Amino acid sequence: MAARVEHDDADKARRFRDAALPHLDDVYTLARYLMRSAADADDAVQECYLRAFRHFDGLRGQAAKPWLMAILRNVCRAEFARRSGAAADVADAAEDAAPLWQEPASSPEAAILRQRDSETVHALVAALPEPFREAIVLRDINDLSYREIAEVVGAPIGTVMSRLGRARSLLREAWLKSEHEPQYEERST
Amino acid sequence: MTCEETRILVHALVDGELDAGHARETEAHLASCPDCAAQLRDYRVMRQALSAPALRHQAPAALRARIEGALPARRAVAPSRRSLFKGLAMGSVLSGALAASLVVFVMRQEEDQRILGDVVSAHLRSLQGDHLIDVQSTDQHTVKPWFNGRLDVAPPVIDLAAQGFTLIGGRVDYVDARPVAAIVYKRRAHVINLFVAQLMGPERRATIEQVQGFNIWRWTHSDLGFWAVSDINAGELQEFGEKFEAAVRSGA
Numbered sequence: 001m002a003a004r005v006e007h008d009d010a011d012k013a014r015r016f017r018d019a020a021l022p023h024l025d026d027v028y029t030l031a032r033y034l035m036r037s038a039a040d041a042d043d044a045v046q047e048c049y050l051r052a053f054r055h056f057d058g059l060r061g062q063a064a065k066p067w068l069m070a071i072l073r074n075v076c077r078a079e080f081a082r083r084s085g086a087a088a089d090v091a092d093a094a095e096d097a098a099p100l101w102q103e104p105a106s107s108p109e110a111a112i113l114r115q116r117d118s119e120t121v122h123a124l125v126a127a128l129p130e131p132f133r134e135a136i137v138l139r140d141i142n143d144l145s146y147r148e149i150a151e152v153v154g155a156p157i158g159t160v161m162s163r164l165g166r167a168r169s170l171l172r173e174a175w176l177k178s179e180h181e182p183q184y185e186e187r188s189t
Numbered sequence: 190m191t192c193e194e195t196r197i198l199v200h201a202l203v204d205g206e207l208d209a210g211h212a213r214e215t216e217a218h219l220a221s222c223p224d225c226a227a228q229l230r231d232y233r234v235m236r237q238a239l240s241a242p243a244l245r246h247q248a249p250a251a252l253r254a255r256i257e258g259a260l261p262a263r264r265a266v267a268p269s270r271r272s273l274f275k276g277l278a279m280g281s282v283l284s285g286a287l288a289a290s291l292v293v294f295v296m297r298q299e300e301d302q303r304i305l306g307d308v309v310s311a312h313l314r315s316l317q318g319d320h321l322i323d324v325q326s327t328d329q330h331t332v333k334p335w336f337n338g339r340l341d342v343a344p345p346v347i348d349l350a351a352q353g354f355t356l357i358g359g360r361v362d363y364v365d366a367r368p369v370a371a372i373v374y375k376r377r378a379h380v381i382n383l384f385v386a387q388l389m390g391p392e393r394r395a396t397i398e399q400v401q402g403f404n405i406w407r408w409t410h411s412d413l414g415f416w417a418v419s420d421i422n423a424g425e426l427q428e429f430g431e432k433f434e435a436a437v438r439s440g441a
Contacts, residue, residue, distance in 0.1 A: 026245075145206065
């Protein structure tokens with residue numbers, strides 16, 4: 001009897017490993033951008049995998065990667081909420097205040113981006129406010145489809161598209177601005 | 190289509206998420222609107238920059254090990270339902286040896302020894318049940334790609350049939366709480382498990398070790414660690430390791 005229980009546990013652990021561990025680098029990457037520090041990312045990812053294992057039976061036929069990222073996102077948001085009241089709500093409110101189609105008047109229309117080195121691009125992404133940062137990271141760095149992003153952030157695809165559009169518009173502005181600041185260097189994170 | 194609509198749909202176009210009809214309409218507008226076309230060019234530059242591997246992070250090995258270690262009964266992973274039953278029913282000598290080995294290895298503090306112990310445990314497990322190989326093939330071009338996506342390393346897989354070591358397949362196993370590649374060869378009736386993992390310690394010269402009567406020929410190459418385990422004699426195992434290493438160096 002005990003052997004059977006142990007075996008079921010081991011079997012579950014084995015299936016979890018096969019399903020969840022191949023995505024560890026992706027989940028960790030998202031954590032680094034959401035938490036902004038390596039130590040916080042470590043903690044968040046470990047908590048994420050603990051929770052994921054506990055609820056692994058709830059994953060039925062779903063893709064594991066967006067499922068893990070949704071858990072990670074909840075872990076990170078809970079941590080931010082713990083640290084400072086309703087910070088997450090404030091970030092979401094900022095999005096509503098600036099609809100996608102209202103491009104800032106100063107937005108450069110015909111200036112063309114120069115290619116930048118990865119360190120600069122990393123810093124530009126890291127400086128984006130939420131929820132735009134996570135939209136760009138999920139789409140362009142973690143390579144999720146719109147449907148998968150919608151699953152991760154728990155929002156309709158239309159919202160995902162709107163956030164992503166706004167996020168890229170913000171990133172493009174910051175990118176163009178950085179081109180006029182030759183002294184622009186990555187702040188250490 | 191207007192500029193406003195295009196400003197929204199251009200992203201779905203860049204991301205390949207637009208249906209054919211909207212893609213044609215969006216492209217038609219872009220062809221006639223320099224401002225929107227400039228944005229499209231910019232978003233493509235951004236997307237290319239964002240796809241650089243340098244923007245992704247690799248989970249630290251310590252974090253991976255902590256997560257692995259928190260999962261239950263990692264050492265009981267390999268036996269399948271059937272082999273577990275068989276082990277209980279037969280009360281086999283191997284089960285005893287396995288249990289003894291676990292006790293010994295928990296007690297030893299030295300990581301190096303623990304890894305050697307894990308390697309022998311994994312070798313024993315593989316012989317015990319029906320879990321010697323997950324991908325069965327004598328073709329290195331079948332076995333090597335099978336590891337893609339299953340591990341964070343791409344182990345070299347070498348055909349050594351001409352040297353008297355027959356490739357029979359591969360599987361993913363666990364050594365020191367980390368998933369590793371196990372490439373399986375046969376020499377006459379003897380099984381050789383070749384474990385390949387990302388190197389955690391320093392590089393080292395090839396050496397032969399004995400643990401519980403099994404021979405282990407271990408070496409490192411670039412950022413990979415190799416452990417060949419078998420009950421064949423030390424000389425033959427060394428020959429296997431050297432042939433394998435030579436083939437890797439010559440890029441076979």
